[in-house]
Amino acid sequence: MSSARSGKSLTKYKIVFLGEQGVGKTSLITRFMYDTFDDHYQATIGIDFLSKTMYLDDKTIRLQLWDTAGQERFRSLIPSYIRDSRVAIVVYDITKRKSFEFIDKWIEDVKNERGEENVILCIVGNKSDLSDERQVSTEEGETKAKVLGAKIFMETSTKAGYNVKNLFKRIAKSLPEFQESPNTGVKDDSNENNAGVIDITTNEEEQQASSCQC
Amino acid sequence: MDFLEYHALAALDAPNETSQELPEPSSTLNLSSFPTSGTEEDAFKLPDLIGGTSSNNNSNNNNNNNNINNKDEENRNLYDKMTHYANLSMKKLNIDDARVPTIPTIPTREASSSQFVEPTRAKLSLPDNLNNRNKPTDATDVVLSKKLSKVLNDYSLSNYQSRSQLRKSLQSLERNRDKLNIDEKRLINPGYLGILERKSLRSDLENELLKDHLTVLEEFRPIVRRINRWSNSVNNIKETGQQLVEETEADQSNEDDSVTDRVNQLRADAKSLELKKQLLIALRDQFTLNQLEDDIIANGEVDLEFFKIVDKALQIKERATYLLALPSSRAGSSLISQTNQTLSFVNKKVFNHLVDFLHNYESNSQLLGERSFDPDDKNFILFQKSLIYLSNDLEHFNEFLKRVTSVRSKSVLDEFLSQFDFNPKDSKPILLSAQDPLRYIGDVLANIHSSIANEADFVKSLFKFQLDDSAITVPQFNKEYLQGLDEKLLNETVQSLANSCRIRVEQIVNFEEDPVVNLEIARLLNLYQLMFERKGIRRNSALISNLHKLECSARGKIPEYYVKFLKELASLPVEPSDDLLPPDWLSEYIGKIVDLFEVYQQANTEESHKVIDLAFLQKVVENPIKDILIKRIQTAFPLAKKNETSRFSSLTMQINCFDLIKTRFQPFTTTVFAQDDQVSSIFQMIENRLNSLVSQLLELQQKLLFENTGMGLYYNLFNMIFPVTSVQDELDYDMYLSLCENPLMDLSTIEKNVHEKLNTYIPQALTDVQENMLFKLASPTIADYICETCFSTLSLFYVTFRKVLMHLYPEQKESVQRFLNFSEQEFNTLVGIDQGNSE
Secondary structure (H helix, E strand, O other): OHHHHOOEEOEEEEEEEEEOOOOOHHHHHHHHHHOOOOOOOOOOOOEEEEEEEEEEOOEEEEEEEEEEOOOHHHHHHHHHHHOOOOEEEEEEEOOOHHHHHOHHHHHHHHHHHHOOOOOEEEEEEEOOOOHHHOOOOHHHHHHHHHHHOOOEEEEOEOOOOEOHHHHHHHHHHOOHHHOOOHHHHHHHHHHHHOOOOOOHHHHHHHHHHHHHHO | OOOOOHHHHHOOOOOOOOOOOOOOOOOOOOOOOOOOOOOOOOOOOOOOHHHHHHHHOOOOOHHHHOOOOOOHHHHHHHHHHHHHHHHHHHHHOOOOOOOOOOOOOHHHHHHHHHOOOOOOHHHHHHHHHHHHHOOEOOHHHHHHHHHHHHHHHHHHHOOHHHHHHHHHHHHHHHHOOOOOOOOHHHHOOOOHHHHHHHHHHHHHHHHHHHHHHHHHHHHHHHHHHHHHHHHHHHHHHHHHHHHHHHHHHHHOOOOOOHHHHHHHHHHHHHHHHHHHHHHHHHHHHHHOOOHHHHHHHHHOOOOHHHHHHHHHHHHHHHHHHHHOOOOOOHHHHHHHHHHHHHHHHHHHHHHHHHHHHHHHHHHHHHHHOOEEOOOOOHHHHHHHHHHHHHOOOHHHHHHHHHHHHHHHHHHHHHHHHHOOOOOOOOOOOOOOOOOOHHHHHHHHHHHHHHHHHHHHHHHHHHHOOOOOOOOOOOOHHHHHHHOOHHHHHHHHHHOHHHHHHHHHHHHHHOOOOOHHHHHHHHHHHHHHHHHHHHOOOOOOOHHHHHHHHHHHHHHHHHHHHHHHHHHHHHHOOOOOOOOOOOOHHHHHHHHHHHHHHHHHHHOOOHHHHHHOOHHHHHHHHHHHHHHHHHHHHHHHOOOOOOOHHHHHHHHHHHHHHHHHHHHHHHHHOOOHHHOOHHHHHHHHHHHHHHHHHHHHHHHHHHHHHHHHHOOHHHHHHHHHHOOHHHOOOHHHHHHHHHHHHOHHHOHHHHHHHHHHHHHHHHHHHHHHHHHHHOOOOOOHHHHHHHHHHHHHHHHHHHHHHHHHHHHHOHHHHHHHHHHOOOOHHHHHHHHOOOHHHHO
């Protein structure tokens, strides 16, 4: 009776979004939360948060998404938010090489705060719909993700809604909640980092999702 | 089965003994209903109808009576013939003793009876035919046939209705065969026994009928008896009624309608009483709870059924208020008081239920991690329904909210404080670093921000009501308490962090002196106020108020630093350095201001204007310059007013200081000094002051230069008559004709005053000015400007002076050229003026 009265268990995970100004951190969150996209750019002031409950594989988790401002004047705030985040998503703009080059600095900040092991690092190349203006290739992104030890690399388009759900699904699946047998998770990760092995399952999923969303 | 007509058989030839062929029938005769007698002999024998007929002399066989004797022989033959054919038939049918029962076969009979064949004329005429033609038959059969024929004939003459009635009678008889114990064998016995049997059957039937009739009549007996018993009363009523009518008729003229009225009145009363009863029943249903409902309220669990009853109690209360409008409000007030008692009990029960739910949630959250509810969760719906109900009782409602706030506040505060504890298993604790106090404040505020996020999740999951949702009905007047309840609780819960947060930030703000750090702290605090407000924390809440106070404190400390700095100047010596450069304190002071301006410039936002505004700039920039800097320089050069050298040094130092200030502040003219006209006037003041000082120095430098060349006297003289700079051409030289009368303008005097000095000083003038006099000016631009302007003026005057003298004394040109021995070109070259420029 008592357990029934107090609802079901829910684990909360903090995810911090990092990256230069205008790469699409807020629109990534907006796309995931409300499945919308606003053409009108508005810079984030300070730090904002949104919560979303996610149901996956009969499990429920709550993702607390912390959206940081890319402007220089708010930089000093960000380390305080990385401090207790389980996942760090570093976003760059595939049409702006500079935003890609700054990834190293962001990742370094994350590692300074969280160490190497205690955080799930994700690198996201946004604005993949602007293929004509592309300045950073997918391969470059993948290579950088491997070099920097990011578990997840993905190219997304928040405007077209491409790969956004997949990104969060992959993030969710890499959380401890979904890693019942730790070996599986490690295997997956190692597969991803292993140049000789191609994770067909993931690719299929992505392709399906992309074909569906496009 | 078809039979051969009797007369047709008679017409046949006598059969041979060997003949096995049966004659074919020419017409049908259904005798299936005739049972075969068990007493018959093995060899079939026709009944001796002829004999029977002759002995009984049946009057019905009138047609045959006359021919009896003549045809006796013929009939005998016929008899034999029939016997023969009967035997053959029997043989063909293989009827033997074993197979032919002695008693007529029931199935055959049943078959025939069940399949009732309507009597036809052919059948019915059979006995007649038999009577007519078969004389040698048994007498009893004849009698029976006769009777049967009579009966059947009688019915055959009647209509179809009669026949069907007969059929029904026979069917009825057939059905009740067992009940009536009909012994068919005896019944069809042609003998006396048969007659008796039939008679007894008839009498039995009649008895049965009578019995039935008697039974029916018996049933009527009590009714009759009752009717008899009431008959007297009825008669009495009848008589009384009659009497009343008569009396009424008799008294109609004399009496009024009082009785009728009375009857009507009584009837109305009765109706009214009936209505009253209905009304009272309805009132009972509308104004009271039944026993079961009372029990559920007293002892039942708080569930949806419970709330249905509570709703009813609320309705009772609402209805009871209408009763107050009655002349006597006692019923209403007592009912309200009673219902209030019930509702008060319900409130306490709901309150306890909610508190129980809350503690349960908290303990489970602590043990098993955070909880969540689906929107359609039964317990969650019940919780919200309970809370909505409790909003009717503000005392308990607020008490519950207090409990929620208290429980959650504790939990939030514990969580907040745990971040400062050092626990190697967890993430890094928040530590105060001397190098980075800003980070510490950032961590503290980020931690609070995180607590707000978590708490917002919690309150939204439980206390956010979809008041427009039709699933939950909320009374209109309760909406104001429930609307925004989540935000209210969030605000109240996070207030517990206000003091802890204040203490931690205060310890930095109180001891931090650096104006830049203080500005950043103020800005950070301001930003967090904005972010917290955006998440629903009220501006007037303790948390934001504290942050605001801290922000003001940090902001207030910014000018304090400068004020303190300037105060400390009093103890510093005012002696200027030899190089007349700005004092170190000024460089440091301006450097600190510039650092502040740089930080300000990074985020030129509204909150920054609050920090660096007109008052601040007046306090930190304008007033110190006017009151402190200039005074200190004046103090350093007390003879500046009397001694030109001292004045020159004073001006040089002032120019150096103002130039430094202007140069450092120059990048902020479009930001810090562009806030409004008053603010920009401060920078304008610095510029003007510098320009003024430069002009003063220029003037002094010029004066010294003219004095050193001996032309100072003449320069003043010329300018008194007509400004030298305004001379355009030779015609203007005439302006100075009046000077000829002045003894100073005597050429010998001029030569004496000018020639030597000019020739001595001009060759070294440029070096003297640049390397000695203006050398201490920190700004080469200003030095160049002064230098160039001075020598240009000197050159212009020299040339004009020379030309005017030659114009005034045309006959003594050579003399003039002698003591003003430098040509224009030579003079300009010596003082370092570009020819092109001078022209």
